[in-house]
Every structure is written in structure tokens, then in C-alpha cells.
Amino acid sequence: MRAVVYEGPRQVSVKDVPDARIERPTDALVRITTTNICGSDLHMYEGRTDFEPGRWFGHENMGEVVEVGDGVDKLRVGDQVVIPFNVACGHCKNCERGLTNYCLTAQPETAFAGAAYGFADMGPWAGGQAELLRVPWADFNCLRLGEDADERASDYVMLADIFPTGYHATEMAGVQPGDQTVIYGAGPVGLMAALSATIRGAAKVMVVDRHPDRLALAESIGAIAIDDSEVDPVEAVLEQTMGLGADNGCECVGYQAHDPGGDEHPNLTMNRLVSSVRFTGRIGCVGVFVPQDPGASDELAKQGQLAFDYGMFWFKGQQLGSGQAPVKKYNRRLRDLIAEGRATPSFIVSHELPLDRAPEAYERFDAREDGWTKVVLKPGLAA
Ligand SMILES: NC(=O)c1ccc[n+]([C@@H]2O[C@H](COP(=O)([O-])OP(=O)(O)OC[C@H]3O[C@@H](n4cnc5c(N)ncnc54)[C@H](O)[C@@H]3O)[C@@H](O)[C@H]2O)c1
Numbered sequence: 186m187r188a189v190v191y192e193g194p195r196q197v198s199v200k201d202v203p204d205a206r207i208e209r210p211t212d213a214l215v216r217i218t219t220t221n222i223c224g225s226d227l228h229m230y231e232g233r234t235d236f237e238p239g240r241w242f243g244h245e246n247m248g249e250v251v252e253v254g255d256g257v258d259k260l261r262v263g264d265q266v267v268i269p270f271n272v273a274c275g276h277c278k279n280c281e282r283g284l285t286n287y288c289l290t291a292q293p294e295t296a297f298a299g300a301a302y303g304f305a306d307m308g309p310w311a312g313g314q315a316e317l318l319r320v321p322w323a324d325f326n327c328l329r330l331g332e333d334a335d336e337r338a339s340d341y342v343m344l345a346d347i348f349p350t351g352y353h354a355t356e357m358a359g360v361q362p363g364d365q366t367v368i369y370g371a372g373p374v375g376l377m378a379a380l381s382a383t384i385r386g387a388a389k390v391m392v393v394d395r396h397p398d399r400l401a402l403a404e405s406i407g408a409i410a411i412d413d414s415e416v417d418p419v420e421a422v423l424e425q426t427m428g429l430g431a432d433n434g435c436e437c438v439g440y441q442a443h444d445p446g447g448d449e450h451p452n453l454t455m456n457r458l459v460s461s462v463r464f465t466g467r468i469g470c471v472g473v474f475v476p477q478d479p480g481a482s483d484e485l486a487k488q489g490q491l492a493f494d495y496g497m498f499w500f501k502g503q504q505l506g507s508g509q510a511p512v513k514k515y516n517r518r519l520r521d522l523i524a525e526g527r528a529t530p531s532f533i534v535s536h537e538l539p540l541d542r543a544p545e546a547y548e549r550f551d552a553r554e555d556g557w558t559k560v561v562l563k564p565g566l567a568a
Pocket residue numbers: 223224225226227228346347350369370371372373374375393394395396399413437438439440441442443444453454470471472473508509510553
């Protein structure tokens with residue numbers, strides 16, 4: 186089968202690799218119809234993780250079940266499914282509590298928890314930027330779709346990661362009807378957090394970034410765009426909230442947060458959230474931070490540490506939630522919003538490309554080139 190193979194920093198190629206296959210009775214084999222490039226792939230693509238050359242990416246996957254193991258009860262060949270990026274067993278202590286983001290069985294490293302397809306430090310699972318994907322514990326991990334699966338593929342594929350992840354940010358931030366919510370980052374995840382805040386009834390959603398195309402997408406769903414290359418975003422939020430600060434906030438950037446000039450400051454968004462969220466407000470951080478970052482520009486960050494304004498955070502009595510999103514906690518509800526036409530997460534999609542164009546897509550999405558807001562790869566499309 187063809188797959189998007191990582192060769193080294195900023196280098197991927199589409200090549201033949203061994204076919205994915207059923208390895209255990211509880212597996213399903215899925216022919217991938219739609220698979221996205223994610224901002225999380227870019228941390229790996231840039232060589233800022235220990236993702237091994239020769240492996241392939243792809244954790245935002247959707248497709249058709251083409252084979253099932255003997256131990257699979259619910260799924261049938263021909264089912265259209267979307268697959269949470271979290272690989273989870275369904276029966277460990279964490280999965281039982283709904284914390285599929287920290288599955289203990291799918292992660293072989295006993296000191297870690299949580300697993301994902303085609304991801305650094307998240308278990309051995311192959312990615313889905315390929316023609317076929319092996320899905321373990323398939324009855325638990327696949328979410329079936331209805332007859333509109335093809336027609337709305339660009340919406341449903343967002344259920345694999347970024348729509349539930351954006352929703353999780355707003356859940357951790359405790360967004361309620363009438364709230365004023367600030368979101369740092371207008372990448373795909375930030376835009377899904379903005380959509381989610383709107384779905385939860387926020388009265389005012391403010392989105393901070395510096396890319397005009399991404400800010401325009403935020404405005405297209407009714408959010409207020411704040412361009413931090415033009416204004417101090419903390420001041421802008423205070424102005425929008427009678428000097429009090431937002432009720433709550435979401436971090437949707439991660440450890441490669443930078444100033445508009447491109448210099449990285451991994452503490453920039455977290456400290457700006459502390460300053461722009463009011464006393465007792467909650468912050469949901471889904472942007473990825475890492476325990477070690479050898480490629481970081483500053484000494485603290487190399488050890489995975491931040492100069493975090495903890496004193497002000499404590500003084501304000503704020504709360505913080507963090508980590509990978511438990512996709513399964515939300516994907517069924519969000520699917521039904523899409524099915525009923527109440528949510529259209531595909532508004533962020535800029536490109537639908539055949540798998541063979543992945544190298545170009547990685548390069549341009551990584552450069553946050555104007556107009557490259559979200560790339561959907563279609564292994565079935567002719568090159
Ligand atoms: N927790 C999870 O389960 C989960 C799931 C998916 C993605 N993520 C993470 O979410 C983050 C965002 O993902 P994405 O796909 O949207 O990525 P992305 O890189 O496309 O978007 C990030 C955006 O942040 C902006 N940005 C950079 N520095 C900023 C700053 N100081 N202030 C405001 N905006 C700033 C960039 O301009 C960019 O538009 C990544 O770290 C990704 O790994 C986490």
C-alpha cells in the first residue's frame with residue numbers, strides 16, 4: 186500500500202510499505218477514504234519529537250471497513266467509520282472512566298499512558314495517511330456513520346480529532362451560555378474551539394492569531410478576530426470585557442507558540458491566558474506541550490519547563506485543564522450535530538488532495554502559507 190512516510194525533518198515521501206492487515210481477532214481493517222494533516226503532525230514533521238524515520242503519520246482517519254477479525258461483533262464489512270485518534274482498549278482503569286486519552290493497554294511504555302495512530306511516544310500504531318489502516322479493539326474504536334458519510338466526509342472526518350479536541354478545550358474551560366471566551370490560536374484546533382464555544386452558547390468568542398486567512402474563518406462563524414501582530418491581545422480582550430477579562434479561555438497553539446516575528450516563546454500563550462482571563466476563570470489547554478524539547482531555543486524549554494506566571498494564576502484563583510482530548514467522550518454527540526446540519530466543521534478545509542500530493546501539502550501547511558488552513562488527503566483520488 187502507499188503511505189506518507191517520514192524521512193527526517195521536513196521530509197516526507199509517498200511510497201510503498203507493507204499492507205496493514207488484521208493481526209488480532211478484535212481488529213478491523215479500514216480502507217482509508219479521508220485522512221487529514223494535523224498541526225500535531227507538524228511538530229513531528231519539523232523534527233521536534235522523536236518520531237522514527239520510516240514510520241508514517243495519520244491520526245485523523247475515516248474510511249470503509251473491508252475486513253473484520255473473528256472477535257468483532259458490531260462492525261460489518263462495508264460500514265463507513267470515523268476513528269478517534271486515541272487508540273484505546275475499552276477495558277483498562279482509565280478507559281472504564283471514559284479517559285480513552287490515557288489508555289493503559291494501548292501504550293506499551295509502562296511509565297506512559299495514552300496512544301495514537303502514527304504519533305511520537307504514543308505506541309507502535311501505524312498511521313492512516315495510507316491506503317489501509319489496522320484498527321485494534323475495533324468495536325470500541327470505530328464510530329459508524331450514516332448514509333451521508335461520503336457527501337459530508339469533510340465534516341465527519343473532523344470527528345477523529347480536531348472537532349472533539351476543540352470541544353474538549355471548551356469543556357475544560359467550562360464554557361457556558363452567555364460566556365465571553367478567548368481562544369489563542371486560529372489553526373484548525375482553535376477554530377474548532379471557537380465553533381464549540383458557539384455551540385455551547387458563548388455570547389462573545391474572541392480568537393487571537395496573526396494569519397488573516399485563519400482570522401477570517403473565525404469571523405465567518407461570528408467570532409471576534411484579534412490580530413496580535415497589530416494589537417496587544419491581552420489589552421484587546423480586556424477592552425472587549427469591560428476590563429475584567431474573559432470568563433474563560435482556550436490554549437490551541439502549544440509549545441511552539443511564537444511571536445509574530447517567528448521567535449518561539451513556549452510560555453507566551455499560557456501567560457497571556459492568565460492575563461486575559463478573569464479572576465476564577467478556567468483555562469483549557471489542548472495545545473501540545475512536551476516533557477523534553479531538545480530543539481527548543483531556551484534552556485528551560487529543553488527540559489519541558491515553562492516560565493509560567495503561577496503567582497498571578499494562583500492570585501486570580503484560576504483553574505487549568507490540559508492534555509490529549511478523549512475523543513470518544515464527544516464524537517457521537519458531535520456526529521449527530523453534523524448529521525442534523527447543526528454543525529459544519531468543514532468550513533476550515535482549504536484543500537482536498539490525493540495522497541501523492543502530501544509532500545507539497547506538508548510543506549505549505551507547515552509554512553502556514555496563506556490559504557492553507559486544513560488539508561484533507563484522499564487516498565482514493567487519482568494523482
Ligand atoms: N490535545 C489534543 O488532543 C490535541 C489534538 C490535536 C491537536 N493538538 C494540538 O493543538 C495545537 C494546534 O493544532 P492546529 O492543528 O490548530 O495547529 P496549527 O499549527 O495549524 O495552528 C496553530 C496556530 O497558532 C498560531 N499561533 C502561534 N503562536 C501564537 C501566539 N503566540 N498567539 C496566538 N496564536 C499563535 C499560529 O499562527 C497557527 O495559526 C497543536 O499544538 C497541536 O499539536 C492537540
